[in-house]
Amino acid sequence: xxxxLLLAAALVLLTVLAGLWRVLRGPQxxxxxxxxxxxxxxxxxxxLLVAAAYGIEAIVDVALLLALLGAFTSVAFVMAARxxxxx
Amino acid sequence: MTAGLLFDLMMxxxxxxTAAWTLAARTQFAAVIGFVATGLLLSxxxxxxGAVDVALTEAAIGAGATGVIILYVVARLRGGxxxxxxxxPSRAQRALAALLAVAVGGVLALAVLNLxxxxxxxxEAALAGSAPLGLGNPVSAVLMAxxxxxxxxxxxxxVFAVLAVWxxxxxxxxxxxxxxxxxxxxxxxxxLLARVLPPVGIVVGIYIAWVGADAPGGKFQGGxxxxxxxxxxWIAGLARPPSITDWRLRLMIAAGPLTFLxxxxxxxxxxxxxxxxxxxFAKPLILLIEAAMTLSVAAALACLIAGPxxxxxxxxxxxxxxx
Amino acid sequence: MSVVxxxxxxxxxLAGAFFFLAGTVGLIRFPDTLSRVHALTKAxxxxxxxxxxxxxPLASGAGVALKLVLIWALVLVGGATAAQLIxxxxxxxxx
Numbered sequence: 302x303x304x305x306l307l308l309a310a311a312l313v314l315l316t317v318l319a320g321l322w323r324v325l326r327g328p329q330x331x332x333x334x335x336x337x338x339x340x341x342x343x344x345x346x347x348x349l350l351v352a353a354a355y356g357i358e359a360i361v362d363v364a365l366l367l368a369l370l371g372a373f374t375s376v377a378f379v380m381a382a383r384x385x386x387x388x
Numbered sequence: 389m390t391a392g393l394l395f396d397l398m399m400x401x402x403x404x405x406t407a408a409w410t411l412a413a414r415t416q417f418a419a420v421i422g423f424v425a426t427g428l429l430l431s432x433x434x435x436x437x438g439a440v441d442v443a444l445t446e447a448a449i450g451a452g453a454t455g456v457i458i459l460y461v462v463a464r465l466r467g468g469x470x471x472x473x474x475x476x477p478s479r480a481q482r483a484l485a486a487l488l489a490v491a492v493g494g495v496l497a498l499a500v501l502n503l504x505x506x507x508x509x510x511x512e513a514a515l516a517g518s519a520p521l522g523l524g525n526p527v528s529a530v531l532m533a534x535x536x537x538x539x540x541x542x543x544x545x546x547v548f549a550v551l552a553v554w555x556x557x558x559x560x561x562x563x564x565x566x567x568x569x570x571x572x573x574x575x576x577x578x579x580l581l582a583r584v585l586p587p588v589g590i591v592v593g594i595y596i597a598w599v600g601a602d603a604p605g606g607k608f609q610g611g612x613x614x615x616x617x618x619x620x621x622w623i624a625g626l627a628r629p630p631s632i633t634d635w636r637l638r639l640m641i642a643a644g645p646l647t648f649l650x651x652x653x654x655x656x657x658x659x660x661x662x663x664x665x666x667x668x669f670a671k672p673l674i675l676l677i678e679a680a681m682t683l684s685v686a687a688a689l690a691c692l693i694a695g696p697x698x699x700x701x702x703x704x705x706x707x708x709x710x711x
Numbered sequence: 712m713s714v715v716x717x718x719x720x721x722x723x724x725l726a727g728a729f730f731f732l733a734g735t736v737g738l739i740r741f742p743d744t745l746s747r748v749h750a751l752t753k754a755x756x757x758x759x760x761x762x763x764x765x766x767x768p769l770a771s772g773a774g775v776a777l778k779l780v781l782i783w784a785l786v787l788v789g790g791a792t793a794a795q796l797i798x799x800x801x802x803x804x805x806x
Contacts, residue, residue, distance in 0.1 A: 302769075305721055309762070311395055312728045314432075318402050320735040323747075324421055325409060331744050331801035333421045335751045337428075338793060339738060342755050342786055343731055344428055346762045348435060349779065350724065353766045359440045359604040361778050362596060363431065366444055366609060368782045369589050370452035372789020373616040374424065376581060377456045379796040380623050382417065384463035384568055577795040584788055588781070 427451030611685025644684030723765025
């Protein structure tokens with residue numbers, strides 16, 4: 302089971318890292334934001350999988366913090382983007 | 389094991405890649421997104437290295453708070469083309485900065501590669517020293533007791549940072565509310581989030597700060613969450629940030645360092661000297677400092693993210709605030 | 712019994728990973744921004760949801776299980792809000 306969970310974590314991370322291509326490419330700011338958000342969600346999933354694989358509870362807290370601040374950061378970014386105007 | 393090594397290599401390359409891209413990004417907005425992605429990946433790296441405390445801090449302050457602060461700076465730079473070009477360092481300055489960064493990084497890498505095996509470590513001593521304090525998390529024991537002076541100075545730095553940001557305010561805006569003005573969103577997704585998230589987030593923030601005594605967590609990480617939950621209703625226009633002349637806000641910002649300093653000075657009278665705790669009271673005193681510091685970190689970070697006052701409160705609302 | 716739970720967890724976790732893969736492929740391959748928002752929310756909601764569902768039986772206690780569900784709920788509400796705002800911003804940029 303441990304091996305399987307670690308494998309799944311690596312798989313999820315690999316995928317969202319591939320998604321970072323959208324951060325590079327854009328073309329719109331919304332696309333870059335989405336890739337960053339996907340990285341956040343994927344990071345949360347990978348952390349939860351690793352926490353379960355090794356039985357380290359503290360890692361779940363990191364995922365919890367990412368879940369809370371990830372939502373806040375995405376929203377703060379969109380609102381700041383409105384202030385910047387479309388550039 | 390080779391799979392693990394391959395995985396580590398991939399993570400290292402991803403961190404370096406996003407960092408390089410952040411430097412090369414053409415628009416400021418894209419650079420900030422790259423910066424946040426780098427921070428996120430770094431916090432995963434810290435978990436991989438077994439430093440969960442650092443991972444929490446990197447995720448909260450490195451990726452979350454700092455990213456938002458830089459982005460609002462970008463938002464404020466709009467229009468001021470002359471100011472931007474005046475403040476942009478020249479090619480020579482940037483080359484010098486890059487050279488310096490490469491030199492420091494190179495020396496650090498050399499030092500790490502030349503560490504004796506096993507590396508010298510104070511971990512045993514820190515672990516042994518945390519039990520008498522009643523703390524289960526050796527990182528907290530180091531921060532609050534063994535290297536308490538460093539933490540005290542860090543907390544004072546936060547107050548100075550807020551002062552520096554406030555001093556950027558134009559004269560006629562002094563006394564106003566910090567941050568840009570956001571339109572009030574009565575309905576829609578943002579107002580829902582700003583109403584639903586803070587109650588949950590405040591509980592989680594206090595939990596992260598509280599659990600720091602025995603597990604990874606603590607005042608800085610918890611305080612950052614609280615700050616974010618305070619700012620969210622400001623962004624949605626549902627609540628107004630307090631005026632920077634409000635004594636309650638100022639007290640909140642100063643409470644942590646003041647409590648820390650008072651407990652530290654009391655050490656002369658009841659213990660061995662500055663910043664030492666009487667053994668029987670160590671845990672309650674540390675908890676008192678941590679609680680006050682959590683409040684201060686939250687208030688200071690919220691003010692740092694919001695920025696200098698950009699509007700003056702209408703007179704009647706200021707009167708309402710005083711009442 | 713434990714074998715059944717193990718298989719359930721494995722299937723859920725792998726299905727979750729698949730949705731992350733699908734979301735990423737959509738994010739990279741879909742032709743315009745609004746359809747990419749659509750792909751992203753699949754990874755957020757279903758991918759993480761299935762992984763959390765798979766990890767629930769493995770949780771060491773009620774506290775951890777509660778945190779897992781809370782994390783999923785937070786990502787759901789945060790992701791949905793962000794997707795709405797991003798979509799609105801993208802629609803405005805295109806105009």
